[in-house]
Amino acid sequence: MNAREVAWRVFAEEYNSSTLEHSGEGEKPVSYIVTPLGAKVNRMMVVGVVTDIEDIGEEGKQRFRARISDPTGQFYVSAGEYQPSAAMSLSKMSPPAFASIVGKSRAYTPEEGVKYLSIRPERIREVDADARDFWVLEAARSTLLRIEAVEEGLNMPKPTVGALMKLGYAENLADGVVRAIEYYKDIDTDRFRNSVRDALRSILPESKEKEHVQASATKHKAAAKERPPPETKEEELHEVKVGADEEDTVLKLMESLETDPRGTPWERIVEAAKAKKIDKVRLEEIVAKLLDKGEIYEPELGMMKRI
């Protein structure tokens, strides 16, 4: 059946941690990014905040690059002359804005073992906060379904598509899960479950507040004595998570690595950070924070540079 590829609802964290590409069979093989939770993503739909749009067109050819944040991370979007509708929409948008995007998954592999994932948009529309909240809910639900499927698969001595389908999972998911388990081996589903929980909390104002109070109560007992509880804003929450000294460490690190005016490749930063006992996940959090603050930027995909 030449059925149309479904637009997966996948959070940035899950999408960006994918390193497996897979090509289908048949006359026009379809290429997929297989996420650690078994989503076989050819087409995807994302609603988030457009944080910046860059016009990188050359010689009269339109090209825009944009970054879109969801509660778990960022998506990279690039639209050129072959995506006229999406490029047109981006040219009219001024960040920050809520945007809904449907597009194709893209992987850029500059060298063995390194993959940068982005979205090649088909359609982009500016939307309201309600549409964003609904997407977060849908992405949360579908992520939870995938987590469940992966956990079922991990519990089987040898997971098969048929066995997963018998449990009620659709064939494309069952197939993706089998591939994901084979390739990613031990999948840390708790990590994704936690990010689903955080994402859901982020669209529920009351529970965010509660969470925040808890977080500051446990992590900042001493500090809380000296100053009144900080403002209940999400920004503050990040402040708690990523200390200023860590940001400093990473900035210094980047300074020492910066030999090329185009910036420093991401994987070199990861290497150097490892030596300073900062693991990749942590580093991603710190770098995201620095990007938000505008201390660093990404001159091109996969390159980081201080401002």
Added chain:
Amino acid sequence: MEPEKLAPHIEEISRALGGKLSDEEIAEELQKYLDVYKLSIPMAKRTIVKRHGGDATGFSAGFQRKLAEIRPGEPNVDFLAKVLSVNTKEITVKGEKKTIMFGFLGDDTTTLPYTAWEIEELPLQRGDVISVRGAYTREYQGRVQINFGTRISIKKEDPSMIGDVPIAQGPPKVVTVKQLRESMGFVEVKGRVLSIEERDVTVQGQPKKVWSGVLADETGKVQFSAWSDFKLKPNEVVRISRATVKAWRGIPQLSFDDRADLTKILEKFPSAEELQATGLSLISEIAARGGATDVTVRGVLVEIRDGSGLIMRCPECKRALQKGMCKIHGRVEGFPDLRIKAILDDGSGAVSVVMNRELTERLMGITLDESMQKAKDAMNFDIVKDAMDEQLTLKLVTASGSITADQFGLSMIVKEAQLAKVDVKDEAERVLVELEAQE
């Protein structure tokens, strides 16, 4: 690619060409298409077969399917299965005695009966795992039957590839309406008759009476056809045993005749009103069923397709005109109409939807006359589609109707549609509470 890996493909091409080329010639040509022209293997195979006058239409792309995916009436199917039973029988074909083999095959999705018509050189044994190319299928008593004819190619595989498979025989399968699938053999299903009408039809030249209608349980609705008068009345709750499932354009339908047992039951069952108000269905579930009657789906319009907007129709046949021309009636004076053709995607699957003028007017908040006026003012018909694209792309929509399946996927002629409004907060809270309860 290493030569030994190409061997099965060469064999397949040779079979499709009826031995017109030698294996060496095929190998050389295949290698050229793969290495020089960088074609994919299926594409290369197809090209070679076509070029040498072979029949590439029924030519499989070397694509093995699960038994549960195989449909009746397919001319060429490939699959991997375990032989569950082997029996032989002597039959008389055109006055000649002949021995055939029959039994069951199974994989991890289902079991199916098979018949081998030419049993020479077919040393099948119980417990063998075989990869089969070039089988064909028929329907027999509401179930797919696999046939091994003269074009069959069977290869024995490692028996551990498929584990134990229980044979699905004996009493009918007890299922809910939602679980009904084409060709699953005898089923038993319980439901309330929502509607029923008597119709006169002609089957193979013979006038016949059929009682058809809609049966529903809490999982869904299904069209049924009773080929014998069971004196069914609307609103009755019945248990139907030994019914079969056929498909009409991919939608499972229940069919039963005097072989079936029908019991009227008086236990508590959801009312007709409750059953009528269908909940939301996931598109992936409808796709797995191969279609569904009267369902509601909710998703985002990921694309407003060409052919949407203001169109002109042929006054004779109502077909949409292409540049003022009707495909059948040539140049005609068309009449205007509005429609939306779009892709609705709910994250589990996608369905192609078509909405008529009334629905389009409601979703767009503009009438046909107003659209005509706008188009005339702008001297451009396309502005109506452009406005549609701007207004509806990536909007969340609820749509109801019947969904059919064909080789291009699912499609729905929409009966009811509106922009969806969801109480995200309540639902998000519920999901979060469930998630936290697991911790």
